[in-house]
Amino acid sequence: MTLKKRKLGTLEVSAVGLGCMGLSHGYGPPVDEPDGIDLIHAAIDSGVTFFDTAEVYGPFTNEELVGKALKGHRDKVVLATKFGFAIGDSGRGVDSRPEHIREAVEGSLKRLGVDHIDLLYQHRVDPAVPIEDVAGTVKELIEAGKVNHFGLSEAGVDVIRRAHAVQPVTALQSEYSLWWREPEQEILPLLSELGIGFVPFSPLGRGFLTGAITTDTAFHSTDMRAGLPRFTPEARAANQALVDLVTAIAHRIGATPAQIALAWLLSQSPSIVPIPGTTKVTRVRQNVVAASIELSPGDLLELTEAAHKIPIEGHRYTESMEKWINR
Numbered sequence: 001m002t003l004k005k006r007k008l009g010t011l012e013v014s015a016v017g018l019g020c021m022g023l024s025h026g027y028g029p030p031v032d033e034p035d036g037i038d039l040i041h042a043a044i045d046s047g048v049t050f051f052d053t054a055e056v057y058g059p060f061t062n063e064e065l066v067g068k069a070l071k072g073h074r075d076k077v078v079l080a081t082k083f084g085f086a087i088g089d090s091g092r093g094v095d096s097r098p099e100h101i102r103e104a105v106e107g108s109l110k111r112l113g114v115d116h117i118d119l120l121y122q123h124r125v126d127p128a129v130p131i132e133d134v135a136g137t138v139k140e141l142i143e144a145g146k147v148n149h150f151g152l153s154e155a156g157v158d159v160i161r162r163a164h165a166v167q168p169v170t171a172l173q174s175e176y177s178l179w180w181r182e183p184e185q186e187i188l189p190l191l192s193e194l195g196i197g198f199v200p201f202s203p204l205g206r207g208f209l210t211g212a213i214t215t216d217t218a219f220h221s222t223d224m225r226a227g228l229p230r231f232t233p234e235a236r237a238a239n240q241a242l243v244d245l246v247t248a249i250a251h252r253i254g255a256t257p258a259q260i261a262l263a264w265l266l267s268q269s270p271s272i273v274p275i276p277g278t279t280k281v282t283r284v285r286q287n288v289v290a291a292s293i294e295l296s297p298g299d300l301l302e303l304t305e306a307a308h309k310i311p312i313e314g315h316r317y318t319e320s321m322e323k324w325i326n327r
Helices: 034-045 061-070 098-112 132-142 157-166 186-192 235-253 257-268 279-292 297-309
Strands: 005-008 011-014 051-053 078-083 117-122 147-153 169-175 198-203
Touching: 005 034, 005 186, 005 198, 011 169, 034 061, 034 098, 034 279, 061 078, 061 098, 078 098, 078 147, 078 169, 098 117, 098 132, 117 132, 117 257, 132 157, 147 157, 157 186, 169 186, 198 297, 235 297, 257 297
Parallel strands: 051 078, 078 117, 117 147, 147 169, 169 198
Antiparallel strands: 005 011
């Protein structure tokens, strides 16, 4: 299948990527390895060329799974991973010291079974390490041929500007969807100014915008949503109005709610490439169709204005998780 392409800076990728985290981490028990490999292969068959992982997912096991699945397909895909968490050191939280970056990259290369990483993100800004030192270290890794492009995740405008001055930033990865629109205020204008691509994670509101989650949904103890304020039963009930809006437009157009949520994101900028995650092959195949859905100006206006009037209840992260978000 042919999937439309987009550019993150100078890096060309499929218009919809695959966030691989949920196969190993964060949303319940990990999938069986053969099932995870089958899903990634289904994504490739559907035209996806952009795959996102990180050393902390598992930790480590997601990179290993992705590496096994992409063996024999390396020349067809763009591979993104991340460094920056102090794995095993709960007291520190994040760690972007240059020596740790180099160590993390060597580990990622080994687990992924590749000789270079296409897009390397700093997973979270480390307040103890100047971003100039981080960007300079990644620049050295690019010069050494171990990394092709530099990215940031959940970074604020000052950090993005300072990093970009040392080593051009190809992409920013942060949360963005119909129910988390903070990036529209300062981030999107800055990325447009600097020519940086945007990779929204959780583009389907951690599954909520698909309509598959209700007030009766019971989350597994290993599912991060069980502890997020936005997913309490009360918040889910209050936030259902947004799902109802997306679902109504989806029915009218003949699409799934997920496809409408993704199509809305794709319409916000030609430099946006969402990375929805899933554990179901059918969802992979449905999600990529969003790249071919052209929402009319009327549909977009209706969706954007109506969504803007719906108050979303609950913070997206807990207080302890929020402290690592740079603004």
